[in-house]
Amino acid sequence: MLEQQFVNALSLGCIYALFALGFTLVFGVLGIINLGHGAVFMVGAYAALMTVIHLNLPLWVAIIAAMIAAGLAGAAIDALVLKPLRKRGAPHLIPMIATIGTAIILNNGAQAVFGAGTLRFPFGTVPEEALQIAGVKVTALDLGIIVLSFAMMAALLLVMRRTQFGRALRAIAESPKAARLLGINVERLFFVTSLAAAALGGLAGVLISLNSNAIFPLMGQDILLKGIAVIILGGMGDIRGAMLGGLFLGFAEVLSVAYIGSDMRDAVAFGLLFLILLLRPQGLFGKVVQRKA
Amino acid sequence: MTAMLEVCGLTVNYGRIQAVRGIDFTLETGQISALVGANGAGKSTTLLALSGLLPKAGGQVRFEGEDITRLAPHQIVARGIVQVPEGRAILTTLTVLENLELGAYRHGLKAADDELDAVLHLFPPLKERLHGLAGNLSGGEQQMLAIGRALMAKPRLLLLDEPSMGLAPLVVQEIFRALRAINRGGLTLLLVEQNVCQALKLAQHGYVLENGLMALSGPGRELLGHPRMLEAYLGG
Numbered sequence: 001m002l003e004q005q006f007v008n009a010l011s012l013g014c015i016y017a018l019f020a021l022g023f024t025l026v027f028g029v030l031g032i033i034n035l036g037h038g039a040v041f042m043v044g045a046y047a048a049l050m051t052v053i054h055l056n057l058p059l060w061v062a063i064i065a066a067m068i069a070a071g072l073a074g075a076a077i078d079a080l081v082l083k084p085l086r087k088r089g090a091p092h093l094i095p096m097i098a099t100i101g102t103a104i105i106l107n108n109g110a111q112a113v114f115g116a117g118t119l120r121f122p123f124g125t126v127p128e129e130a131l132q133i134a135g136v137k138v139t140a141l142d143l144g145i146i147v148l149s150f151a152m153m154a155a156l157l158l159v160m161r162r163t164q165f166g167r168a169l170r171a172i173a174e175s176p177k178a179a180r181l182l183g184i185n186v187e188r189l190f191f192v193t194s195l196a197a198a199a200l201g202g203l204a205g206v207l208i209s210l211n212s213n214a215i216f217p218l219m220g221q222d223i224l225l226k227g228i229a230v231i232i233l234g235g236m237g238d239i240r241g242a243m244l245g246g247l248f249l250g251f252a253e254v255l256s257v258a259y260i261g262s263d264m265r266d267a268v269a270f271g272l273l274f275l276i277l278l279l280r281p282q283g284l285f286g287k288v289v290q291r292k293a
Numbered sequence: 294m295t296a297m298l299e300v301c302g303l304t305v306n307y308g309r310i311q312a313v314r315g316i317d318f319t320l321e322t323g324q325i326s327a328l329v330g331a332n333g334a335g336k337s338t339t340l341l342a343l344s345g346l347l348p349k350a351g352g353q354v355r356f357e358g359e360d361i362t363r364l365a366p367h368q369i370v371a372r373g374i375v376q377v378p379e380g381r382a383i384l385t386t387l388t389v390l391e392n393l394e395l396g397a398y399r400h401g402l403k404a405a406d407d408e409l410d411a412v413l414h415l416f417p418p419l420k421e422r423l424h425g426l427a428g429n430l431s432g433g434e435q436q437m438l439a440i441g442r443a444l445m446a447k448p449r450l451l452l453l454d455e456p457s458m459g460l461a462p463l464v465v466q467e468i469f470r471a472l473r474a475i476n477r478g479g480l481t482l483l484l485v486e487q488n489v490c491q492a493l494k495l496a497q498h499g500y501v502l503e504n505g506l507m508a509l510s511g512p513g514r515e516l517l518g519h520p521r522m523l524e525a526y527l528g529g
Contacts, residue, residue: 164402167395171384178382180346183370183399183446 003136005258011142013250014149015211019204019223020230020242021156022074022197028173028237029193032092036077036099037201037227038220039106044070044202045209045219046110052125059125059210066206067199074198077102078191086190103220110217119215126210145207152200153243160239169193173237233273235286244284249273297322297450297481298343298374302352305335305342312338314505315352320450325472325482327496327513329489329526334502336485337379340452343483344376345369356450371399373449377456379485381439385428389419392427392438396445405445412441415471433464440471450481457488469495489526493517 019041026034047069048062057065081098127140160166171179172186179186208223209215230249234241249269256268277283298320305313313335320326328336341347343354345366354362356372364372384392393412397405413420416437422430427438436456443451456472457465469491476482486492493499496513501522509516516522 164394164398167387167391168398170387170391171395174384174386175382177346177378178384180366181344181370181376181378181382182395182442183367183375184395185365185367187365 001136003134005254007136007138007142009251009254010247011145011211011250012254013247014145015204015208015246016223016226016230016249017243017246018149018152018200018207019227020234020246021153021239022200022204023227024231024234024237024239024242025156025193025197025200027231028239029169030082030095030190031173032082032095032099033228034077034099034194034197035096035224036074036102036106037197038224039103040070040073040077040198040220041201041205041208041223042110042215042217042220043073043106044205045215046114046119047202048206048209049119049121049215052121063203063206066202068202070202070205071195071199073106074201075191075195077198078194082190082194083187086187103224107217107220114217116217120213121210121215141210145211148203148207149243152203153239156239165189229270229273231283233276233283235283238283238285241283241285295322296320297357298483299355300343300352301355303339303342303349303354304351305338305347306350307338311350312505313342313502316502316505316507318500318507318510320481320483321498322481323476323479324498325476325484325496327484327486327492327499328502329486329492329499330502330508331525332487333504335505336502337454338505339502340376340378340454340483340485343369343452344374367399370446373447374452375443375446375448375450376452377439377443377454379454379458381435383427383430383435383438385426387427388424389427389430389438390423392442393419393445396442397447399446405447408445408447412444415444415474416441433460433467436460436464436468437471440468440475444475448480450483451475452483452485454485455487456484457486457491465491489522490517493522 023034023037026032026037044066048066051057051062051065052059077099081102082095085095085098130137130139131143160170168179168184168189171182171184172189176186209219226249230245231242233248234245252269252272253265257265260268296319300316300318302315302317303313304311304315316339328339330336338347342349345364349362353360356374361369361372384395393409394402397408418434419437419441422434427435430438440456456468460468472482472484472495484492484496493513493516499511499513499516500507501509501516509519509521
């Protein structure tokens with residue numbers, strides 16, 4: 001039933017979009033592809049699970065805990081890995097490789113602490129009630145995912161467009177040198193961006209682990225590839241593009257499973273993505289702007 | 294007159310190359326000073342080092358008595374030293390108004406209403422283009438925006454790197470007229486220029502850099518008549 005698939009696709013697409021929002025924010029501001037973003041996504045999921053299981057706290061607290069834990073992981077990656085590389089003027093490939101290293105460390109750490117197996121949220125963590133709208137079942141989880149994702153994107157767009165903080169981030173994205181001459185503490189905003197982006201990744205981690213009810217150390221690796229695809233499709237560094245790209249991937253996957261077969265899910269989704277990029281190599285919202293010194 | 298900025302033994306290196314070699318100079322409060330010299334003499338390097346964008350290999354910089362040698366760029370802007378860099382560094386993907394608003398980053402927008410009015414009064418063409426992208430401005434308008442944006446930061450000392458570069462003579466006149474007006478308002482200016490004649494006519498005091506060394510200094514109009522200047526820069 002097409003309407004039901006639409007809800008499923010919207011929900012999945014929103015999670016991809018949330019993951020990609022953080023990813024694209026780091027690319028836009030710091031100018032690097034952070035391949036550790038999948039690992040902070042995993043940190044968020046485990047933090048939420050521990051909050052629910054060991055502290056017996058409600059899900060909304062677990063979601064905040066996930067964002068804090070992932071945010072701190074992102075901030076630590078910036079302070080311990082990215083900042084020292086920036087100080088040494090490392091070329092762009094170096095931080096990318098370094099973030100692979102941080103992802104491996106976090107993944108191995110999770111495996112050592114929680115084991116390699118799949119963990120699940122206890123039954124009843126998410127309310128089982130569902131709304132029936134015109135014959136379509138919308139669960140509380142679906143609704144939560146969709147509302148949270150759009151709220152996050154709207155908040156992020158508002159901050160970027162309407163606040164001095166957002167303008168400062170856009171200034172850094174175009175020219176870190178110009179931003180420094182304007183009195184912007186560029187290093188501090190790099191740090192804050194890493195923290196906020198990771199918190200968004202952590203939120204996506206909880207939501208996907210609730211959606212699929214599966215938490216495991218390498219859960220961030222699959223979505224990492226999709227996140228890269230989404231931000232390329234949307235236009236590197238563009239918030240609206242990350243959201244639209246995430247939704248596109250969600251719809252492509254769900255509809256291909258429904259109408260073609262689950263074996264072909266990724267092939268169809270990435271095939272479509274490739275076709276779009278052939279027509280618009282800079283992505284949906286991408287502009288051809290060279291970052292200056 | 295009191296010294297606003299005292300530079301003593303400033304040395305700046307690019308790797309193994311010494312671009313600025315132990316120069317001394319002083320900027321007096323309320324004056325326009327010009328730092329002139331041929332291409333590669335070390336003028337822009339000096340300005341970048343003063344703003345903290347290049348590390349200083351040696352020497353000391355004091356601003357109103359405070360040692361600012363090791364401060365980061367945002368701390369230097371917070372002290373009131375603001376630079377309009379070579380090439381203007383306009384943020385082309387932001388609107389003209391957003392560029393100006395970012396100039397007030399350190400003080401906050403609420404405190405910058407008067408500055409915005411003053412900038413738009415000084416540069417009327419910007420008023421008509423406020424909501425357009427800065428990347429669509431002409432070269433002259435971009436230079437006006439760069440200066441206007443720096444003024445939004447409420448500077449005490451304005452450093453200008455080649456404000457006349459690439460502009461038509463009429464536009465250059467307009468920019469220099471604005472600089473004179475800004476200075477009459479009490480702001481101290483340090484002007485780096487390859488347009489030696491125009492810069493020294495405007496400046497009360499001039500410094501001439503050659504190969505990273507301070508070759509000459511003196512009142513702007515006197516330097517214009519100096520035999521070495523006539524020979525080297527002013528066509529004999």
